Amino acid sequence: MSAQTQIQSQSAKGRDFHKLGPVWNVIFHAMAGIFALMCVFPFIFVMIISFTDENTLARNGYSLFPEKWSVEAYSYLFKAGDQLLRSYGVTIAVTVIGTVIGVIATALFAYAISRRDFKYRNFFAFFAFFTMLFNGGLVPTYIIVTQLLGLKDSIWALILPLAVNAFYIMILRTFFSTMVPDAIIESGRIDGAGEFGIFFKLVLPLALPGLATIALFSTLGYWNDWFNALLYINTPNLVPLQSMLMRIENNMQFIMQNAQNTSLSVGVLQSMPQDTSRMAMVVLATGPIVFAYPFFQRYFIQGLTVGAVKE
Amino acid sequence: MSRKKKGFIPALALLMVMSIVLSACGGKGGVEGTPEKPVELIWYTIGTPQKDVDKVMAEVSKYTAEKIGVTVKMSMVDWGDYAQKLQVMTASGEAVDIMFTSSWAFDYVQNARKGAFLQTDDLLKEYGQGIVDTLDPAFLEGSKVDGHNYGIPANKELPAQEVWRFNKKLLDKYNLDISKVYSLESLEPMLQKIKASEPDVYPLAVDKNQVPYVPYDYVIEKLPMAVPLNTTDFKIVNVLDTPEMKQILKTMHKYYKAGYIPTEAATLDSLTDLQATGRWFADRATSQPFADNLWSASYGYPVVSTPASEPLIYNWSVMGSMQAISANTKYPEKAMQFLNLLNTDPVLRNMVDSGIEGVHYKKVNDNVMENLDESKNYDMPTFALGNVMLTYLNTTDPANKWEEFKKFNDAGTKAPLLGFNFDTSKVATEIAAVNNVKQEFWAALMTGTVDPDVYLQRANEKFKAAGLDKVMAEAQRQLDEWRAANK
């Protein structure tokens, strides 16, 4: 088995070196590199701005080399102290639990409707697809979550509403139907495995890149979600990170729009740093998840030793 | 199938038994809402959630249970989220007893019409007499929706007065006199002077939210329907067609071309950058007594102001801060009793505002207090929580603060449309279209960015196509009806 794996990975490497001429290699590097740089640049800019002195920023505008540096924005955000840490905790918990639940439910559903021999596959495919287009809006969902399920101020109100997503199901179904040859399922059946056995032991390993993609999207979905917390969470202990930061952002926007209102603007505005803390929030919110990224990435960059299961 | 039924009927039976037991429990304990058996009021209000809210509300509840037999559970929702969250909550019929509403967050008129609030005409008479006595009658009159009251305005500054604000450093540096300033045109010589001598400074700071002041009362804020302030026939006109507006837009455009106004004013969200760096000379704002002190403290350099209009009582200024009773409250009388106490009882009002004496603040003398360190865990927006004139002064406040407020309120005159609130439901389609046209042209025109000679006509054509005439006719019909009813 391991020898076979080695051969597989060697041959995978072999094909990479084969026949992509050096000129094209350079061109490919240039294409990917330049585009990546365009994408990274604003991010570096965000970091620089977040460390810029607020007054310098107001006077000179955005600059790559600010006259005066400052950590004021961060100290404002860290003023929340334990709240910030707790919010990180909530976000991580929600993200991990939600992704696990979501990926399992999604994969099961997607696999079933990817099987040509499942009698109701079209019905369920349509059943899922329909929800991508039609929804009843905010208020009915709110009632389901708070009144029917009674999840107000519960961590499940952050997890369940995002757990399943028809878009992911459709992607994953395609992965299953293109990556998993019928022969493998057939062979599993001959070996006497049950449907669930075939799914977990034979199918999932083959569809790892697809699963990783869905898991990544789901993780990011949970990580970036702030709206469910706005609706369902009152207890400060359960406010996730993005929601906490979004509140500050929303406040800034709101107060800006109502600057004419003297009682409001004078009372509240003065305590708020503006642009710099906005950028600092981006840094705080994305930093950890960017570091988690390589964990998923290895499944869709490195080229897996997929062939191992091949007959 | 049969198994399903078996499970279903006992479950149903259990549910019925439970509901009987529950309702029995509710009825058994005698009268609710007494000091022994207080009822809990759920209160949603605006502001950044504070750590010590529950702690303070426990104190508040002790006091109110004793006085009126209620306890209070307060939930704060942050500024930027309040309107959206309360919208969803009220639309879904969530249990709330009292909530903050205003003309600028969780719109009062709109939600009163949708049925979010309890009509309080009779409750006010019966349990809210203290409120009626304390408030200037204009507050309750101006916050009527279709003839009824749905919320309790906070006793605070009543009229709105437009002022020109000036960066005092620059005034002093160039020795400029603002005593003669009143109209937009009268600013010109100073703006010219500043433009010539201070290239880094914007002489007239304007952002996209500003509208030049014209002596008209708008039917809906920032939609071009209005009546003149001195109207006698109450005829609604398109404000963009009036000579005053045409004149002032011309002046704005002249100033824009002369470089007095920030080049990107039409898309500028706010002036905070300019204010932070002090690179502005003059701008316009809405004032209240001692506003200069507030602004100066807030910006960190002296700001002075001089009037740009009479103090006028508008619908929106009356509805600046209100507390309403939810339409689905179980305890309307108790809620009104609580609001009455909040607006008349200094002990309760100050507890809600500043927290617990000795923990969050200490008294300096009878009506002056000083914040303690702990006040950072209970920092409330005073103006949003009822009668501000009962609150203790800060040590930095002038002693005559509330007297000045009263004087200011007495000086205000009523705008013609005070108490009239246009019901847009019959012309909702047209309003949606008109709003789109408005946003296409409004900021560019009002900041002087575009030439009014060209763009006013274009805007008016589009307004017409969008159905502004129909909206105006409907508004006129309602206004005539309202006048007939209020003679």
Add this chain to the structure above:
Amino acid sequence: MITWEPLDVFSKTSTKNKAMLVMVLPATLWFILFSYLPMAGMVIAFKEYRYSRDGFLASIIESKWVGLQNFKFLFSTNDAYIITRNTVLYNVFFIVLGLIIAVAMAIVLAEITNKKLAKIYQTGMFLPYFLSWVIVGYFVFSFLSLDRGVVNRIAGSFGIDPMNWYSDPTYWPIIIVVVFLWKSVGYNSVIYLAAIMGIDKSLYEAAMIDGANKWQQIRNITIPMLTPLITILTLLAIGKIFYADFGLFYQVPRDSGTLYSVTNVIDTYVYRGLKSTGEIGMSTAAGLYQSLIGFVLVITSNGIVRKFNKDNALF
């Protein structure tokens, strides 16, 4: 076309199908709870929604029927044509260009021999996904601002007059498309990249033995293997063709009125129109309209796909 067989044949169905039914159960329950039950709320589109003391259901029942009144504002003026045209045209460009560039980037990343660099590139491309449209709006502004914008400063140093980007609609279609692609390509290419990684390597080996060069391999193996995924994603995108990304069309052009002819889309129109009145009925109507059109288009295009290849269709 769709199997609408009743589901209570559970007892008769084979063990294989039973296992499948158990597999779809969790997500099906979720869909019922979080999607299908709330759909009852769509009826608000035909009501003048007013609150009732007795909760949401009572509110719906007691509110007045208004027929198609709530839909009228979407068609009442000239703007109706502009917003529909803008929404559809931008989406067509987004779908076509987004597809080509995302697939191309995925292939490029898959073919790059230095995997360490490929990873770095790929991570970089993903970063814009994390920036909200508000922040993206600030960056675009820092480039295009009249006084302090990078573009005008550079143009100035060549003696070109500064341009007021936020009041001239000419270049905005391009700016919008570029910004959209910049933000979305990284995210979308991940899906294709994963699909390429899942392709059976023996196919390439066989091709190499046959002497196929890299381009032939890409054309004859990679792209055909990606086709099912491309088809599905395109079909799904067609379903959203009447929807626009609000932030892209509102925050990035800074809500500048002079640009509306090329930046006003259905979502921004609805937002601007209803912001002040907050009519839930009308916003629900707008959503229903967008969905219905998308639905009809997907069903049609799905039918066409089925004619060519049943396996690539959605259902």
